[in-house]
Structures are given as C-alpha cells and as structure tokens.
Amino acid sequence: MPKRVKVMRMSVEQPLWRALTAYRVLTMLYALGFFLSAYGDFRRPGVAIGYFAVLVVWTLATLPRVAGAAHCTKPFLAVDLTVALTGILLTPVADAHQRVVEGGPTLPSIWTAGSVLAFAVKGGWRWAAFASTLVAAANLVERGAPTRDTLHNVVLVWVAAIAIGYVVEVARASERTLARALEIEAANRERERLARDIHDGVLQVLAMVQRRGTALGGEAAELGRMAGEQEVALRSLVTGGPSPVSRLSEDAAEGAFVRLVQEPDEGADEAAGAESGAGSGPHGPVDLRSLLAPHTGARVTLSDPGAPVPLPPAAAREVAAAVGAALDNVRLHAGDAARAWILVEDEPDEIVVTVRDDGPGVPEGRLAQAEGEGRLGVAQSIRGRLRDLGGTAELLSVPGQGTEVELRLPKDAPDTGAGARDVRGKAGRR
C-alpha cells in the first residue's frame, strides 16, 4: 500500500490553451497567405507588409504566453488585442477602398478571433464580451457603414466568444470540484491509515498496562482493569464505528459541497421499514454485527463470521434489541460478574444468533414451570420480537454450563427480504 496518496490534478483547461496556440499560428499563416494572394489589389502594400512583419514576429514571440493561464497576463492580452485592432483599423489605409466597402477581409482577418479567444480562456465570458465588443466596434469603424454582412460577422464573433468563455468557466468549476473531491478522498484515506497505526499502538499500550497491572495486583490491578475497559471500547470503535466527516464545506463555488445529513430517527425509520415490508425502501440492508458491537464489553464477547451479516434495518434492530434483552436477562439472573458470549451465524437459509452466559443456569423443570406460569418476562419479550419477524427463540439451560438463548430468523421470512441470497446459498450447500 502506498504510504501517501498524492492528489493528481487533471486539467480540462490545458487542451484549450494548446488549441489556442495552434490556432494563432495557423490563422497567422492564413492571413499572410490571403494577403499575398491579393497582393496586387492593395493600395499601399508597404503598410500591409509592415503590419504583417509585426504580426508574424508578435505571434511567434508570444507563443509561450498562450501555453497556459499563468503566462497569459493582462498586459499581454491588452497588447495582443491592440495588435488585432490596429490591423483592423489599418485595413482601409492599406487595401483598396472597393474591397473594404465590399466586405473584404481585414488585414489580420480571423487571427483577431485568436486574441478574443485568449480573453475568453483566460477570464471567462465577461472578458470575452469586452474583447469581442472592441473588435466589433473596430470592424464597424473599418467598414464605415454597418452592412448586413458586417453585422452578421460581428454578432457571430460576439456570441461565439461569450459561449466559449462560459464553457471555460464551467470546465474550471468542475475541475475544481473534481480536485477537491480527490483531495477529500485522499485526506480521508490518510486519516484512516494514521488512525489504524495509532489505534494499534494505543491498543498495545492499553493491553500492556492491563497485563502488567493484573500481574502486580493491588492498585495497579485496578489501573489494569480500567485500561482493559478502555481497550475494549476503543477496539469496538475501530472495528465498527462509522468514520466521522473530517471537514465540512458549504461553499458551492469551491466545488465539493459537504453537509452533515441528519439520519431519520429510529421510530420513523421503523415505520418506513414496516411499510415497505422487504426493507427495499430508501435504506439498504444493515450489517447486524455493527448493531451488536455496542453490546460487547469486558464481560461480553462477540463471535461473528468475519463478513457482513446483512439484514433489513427493521429486522436487524429487532434482533439487536432481542440480544440486548437477553444480555439484560443475564445480568438480572446470573449477576454482574457473569460473562456472556454472542455468536452470530449466517446460515444459507437463516440467521442464528446465540447468547450464552456462564451463570448457574436454570434447573431442569424450573424453565417449563416458569413458562407455564407466564413468569418468563424478558424471555417472553424476546420470543415476541422474533415471532413478529417470523423467527423463533429457544431457551436452553445445561446445569453447570449456563443458559443459552438461540434466536433463529429465517431469511425467506417476509420481513427479512433475503430470499434471493437464500436460493443461491441452498443450491451451493446441498
């Protein structure tokens, strides 16, 4: 695994700058070719030659300027636009009057668009609107009178420049969003990696304190006991707890928009789960293990299959509540010193959860007697919960080996909605 995760910035803007560089060179050659092909028509070819000399030198010398946003400075843009405008305004001086009136090309012709595009790519649609307005004005001045063709061209440049400027802004925003999402993800992963290492270290120290403290006895033993409790708490947090959100951003302009979402409260959720029946509502299945983990502690051990045990939220909560009731029962009847084990089994056709304690157990006959008298209390409520889910709860007591409560929840029960998995599991097993 890599030690650090680097955030790679993928640029959606860079291709635009490359295209602009190519565009400027190609349009320069185009304008030059156009001039040479019509050389004979020019009134003052010297002016045109002088202008094109400047244009070629300027275009080639400033190629690095349009290679990226950092080099494309405001002064450069201003000079660039001036070159374009000068070319447009020089056209009537250099070219034949007839050609100018008929709507012939200006000296820089479509090279001008490159200048406007630079504004658009650099500063978005507002800058593009500003530059194309100036170009439009210069064009109108050059023609002398606004013909339909001229207006047509001017509006075209104007709309295209603004559209491109807008697209660039959108692309930049989505690039920022992506970069920010990647940063958050990388930060999360790094945090989790650090947390794993730190937790491992802290767990080691706590276990050590507990071990040594117990060996030393007396006050140290008490310290050891406390360290042991903290170790349990930390470990269930590490293995089960959801990771908290690291930082929140409410700034949509900065890209990612992160907000803590209030989970619907339990009652509402339960109602929703009951209505939709199969738990196919907005909430997917939950891992039963994560609901049982909070029950574990110094005296309660959880043994699970090492993989998620998915159950619809309502059913999972009911099972977890039944386990909680069983553990309460253990404390009530076997005392605080009794220890308990929870075993979760994900069978092909049912989920089996067993809660066993190491208490004295219930003598033979007492159980049936108590049940007959309806004095089973907590056990009765456990049974009720499971019956509602289509499952069963068995109470088993072996003298000297404590009491076991075995909860069985069939997967094809209407409330569990795990039928599809069930079929596959059976086929594989039998």
Added chain:
Amino acid sequence: MNDRRDTHDTHGGAGERGAGERGVGEGGGRIRVMVVDDHPMWRDAVARDLAESGFDVVATAADGEQAVRRAMAAAPDVLVLDLNLPAKPGVQVCKELVGARPALRVLVLSASGEHADVLEAVKSGATGYLVKSASTEELVDAVRRTAAGDPVFTPGLAGLVLGEYRRLAADPAPVPDAGDAARAPRLTERETEVLRLVAKGLSYKQIAERLVISHRTVQNHVQNTLGKLQLHNRVELVRYAIERGLDGS
C-alpha cells in the same frame, strides 16, 4: 468483532496443569520460541515472560523481513507472531515460513484482531490465535499447547472459521469434477457442533461433558476443522499456480 476476553477461554487453561517447567516439550527438550513484534515493549515483555517460564527464546524480530531471515537461521519450534508488522505483513511471514518449514508452529498474537488477517493467517498455517490482553499464564499455556500441535482457539476465531466454511460451501468450486481435495471442504455435523460450542465460549472440558465424548476427541475435532481449511488453502494455491503455468506456456 470484540474478542478481548477470548483469551480467558483458551481451553485446557494453565490452571488445569501443574506449574513447573512448562517450557519443556513432549520430547523432553526445551521448546524453542521466536517472538516477532514491532513494539519493543511488547517484544521484550513477551520474550521475558516466556524465558522465565522455561522456554528457550532463540530469536526476536521487529519486522517482517527480519522475522523471515532470523526464523530460517534460528529454526524455532514456535513462532509468536504479531500480524501488524512493518516491511512485510505478518500473514505473509506466516505463509513463507510455514511453506519453508511445515514443522513450524505459529501462534498469532494480535492487538486489534483484524478478522480478515487472522483468518488468512490461520488458513496459511497458523494454529493458534490469542489477543494481546491475554495474561502471562494464558500466553505461556498457549505457546506450550501450540508447540504440542494443539490448536489454540478463541470463541472469536471459532466464529470466523465457521463463517469461512459457510462461505466456501456457498461458493462452489468452479470445476465441478475436480478431485476430492479441490472441492470445498465441509465440516461434519459433529465438527460444526464442537466449533459452535467453542464459539459460544465453552471450554473443551465443558464441550466434552455436553457431547459425552473425551477431551482428546474434542481437541481432534477442533484440529480437523483447521487442518481441512489449511489443506484446502494449499490445494487452491497449487491449482492456481498450475492454471497460471498452463496459461503462460
């Protein structure tokens, strides 16, 4: 998920045996132990405890690569292995060393109990698992029993192994007519019964009482569950290698 107290249930606990020279193996010689842990504090404490109990601590190592090198040279009987190691993960160390020296016994001693890792280590040859909050007594007893070839199970590990068998059964092998060994291993009803009782925190003695079988039989059942899993893992590896080899030629 949380098996800190597992340690108290490692079966046939030290209390059942006399104190004295627990570091002496069945053959009479001292058991050679190597301790691998990246935390010096832990490594030293474990090594000292084991040495005081009569074990011969032949080497220690602070990272995975060091562990592999030194274990090859020192030839210990038992490797007490932390899974969270720098340079090379503990699971990989276990794989390489057991592959090179099948007689080596590995006892995993883990702090955070990362389940996937523990299961992987057990499949690749480790025969014992203990969380670090185990007492010195439990550790010493676990090392002695690991050296004797008895699996050291915790309820948490039993739950994992049960889950693994269930996953293997639900995921049939891609080649239906493959040999017996290639087919997904199954637990017998008795083995499942025993493993479930271990997962529910019963001691071997209690299990033997409940099923009316001998302590030794319980141990054999538990050992078989691990053995089949490890055999299947090796067969899978070989099959994978053959498939790759044939594809490549």
